Amino acid sequence: MTMDIETVKERAGSREFNPTDDMPEEYRKAATRMLEFHANSEIMGAYLERPFIRKAPSIERKLAFSAKVQDEIGHGQMLYRAAESLGIKTREEMLDDLANGDGKFLNCFHYPMESYVETPMIAFFVDGAAMRRQATLKKSSWEPYAHAMDKICFEEGMHVKHGESILRELMNGSKREQEMVQEAFEEWWPRILQFFGPSDDASTHHDFAADVGLKTATNDELRNSFLNRYMEKAKNYGLEIPDEPRIRDNGDGTYEVVEDDLDWDEFFTVSKNEYEGSIQQINGRREAQEAVQWVRNMMDGQTTAGNSPKPQAAD
Numbered sequence: 001m002t003m004d005i006e007t008v009k010e011r012a013g014s015r016e017f018n019p020t021d022d023m024p025e026e027y028r029k030a031a032t033r034m035l036e037f038h039a040n041s042e043i044m045g046a047y048l049e050r051p052f053i054r055k056a057p058s059i060e061r062k063l064a065f066s067a068k069v070q071d072e073i074g075h076g077q078m079l080y081r082a083a084e085s086l087g088i089k090t091r092e093e094m095l096d097d098l099a100n101g102d103g104k105f106l107n108c109f110h111y112p113m114e115s116y117v118e119t120p121m122i123a124f125f126v127d128g129a130a131m132r133r134q135a136t137l138k139k140s141s142w143e144p145y146a147h148a149m150d151k152i153c154f155e156e157g158m159h160v161k162h163g164e165s166i167l168r169e170l171m172n173g174s175k176r177e178q179e180m181v182q183e184a185f186e187e188w189w190p191r192i193l194q195f196f197g198p199s200d201d202a203s204t205h206h207d208f209a210a211d212v213g214l215k216t217a218t219n220d221e222l223r224n225s226f227l228n229r230y231m232e233k234a235k236n237y238g239l240e241i242p243d244e245p246r247i248r249d250n251g252d253g254t255y256e257v258v259e260d261d262l263d264w265d266e267f268f269t270v271s272k273n274e275y276e277g278s279i280q281q282i283n284g285r286r287e288a289q290e291a292v293q294w295v296r297n298m299m300d301g302q303t304t305a306g307n308s309p310k311p312q313a314a315d
């Protein structure tokens with residue numbers, strides 16, 4: 001019998017539910033929305049970094065980007081599988097929705113990243129922000145989600161180290177390199193702070209997701225915990241924190257952003273895939289999907305036939 005929502009809320013706790021539980025549709029839909037968003041974001045993030053497998057300045061950096069991009073695609077696939085376990089959408093449906101512009105993904109991955117000096121903005125700051133959120137998802141009530149986080153968090157830790165290594169190298173480089181990183185930082189900083197989503201009062205999905213244990217921390221808690229850690233790190237590497245948005249220093253090593261200083265209109269335009277950059281990123285994803293359609297067709301054909309095509313005998 002389907003569990004009623006009150007029972008779900010009472011039982012909600014770390015890794016409490018799995019596919020053997022008959023979960024109510026409301027829970028399954030909410031968990032699917034979170035997982036699909038997360039999986040889409042992993043894939044779209046990988047596309048931003050992929051060009052740097054070629055563009056990075058040394059073989060070691062190229063290899064690191066290559067490994068990171070593969071990790072991110074793997075994270076996406078794992079999360080699509082965890083989402084499928086809720087029985088709402090298949091992986092193929094989610095991938096199709098992403099390619100046709102219906103799938104939603106993280107704000108930071110709607111913006112183009114063209115220069116190598118920008119790469120630590122994703123690999124250090126965005127992955128660092130992702131770590132803050134993902135560590136709390138290890139306690140999500142949907143067990144397949146929490147389980148996927150064990151592997152993902154381990155690899156994200158490596159990504160942050162990789163991003164930090166590039167940042168350190170550039171900030172110890174020429175004056176020009178330092179200035180370019182500072183410019184990139186000023187451009188990306190407000191987006192990174194919006195990564196966590198709107199303030200708790202404005203977040204429509206938070207209450208239910210928290211009540212049923214899918215989410216264990218609020219957007220503001222995560223944003224503040226990121227600021228508390230990364231403000232100092234940024235300063236230590238010689239970056240200057242921009243005046244806007246204003247950051248309140250609480251005097252005890254903790255910080256808060258003045259959220260009204262952030263451009264939430266832009267954030268919501270981005271979130272609806274209506275930002276000019278969104279279209280470009282989504283088209284890129286669609287073209288990549290179309291380019292390998294023949295592989296899918298071939299594999300579908302094999303699955304339907306129930307076995308592999310027999311090799312033709314040579315004449």
Ligand SMILES: [Fe+2]
Nearest residue numbers: 042071072075
């Ligand atoms: Fe990832």
Ligand SMILES: [Fe+2]
Nearest residue numbers: 072127156159
């Ligand atoms: Fe990552």
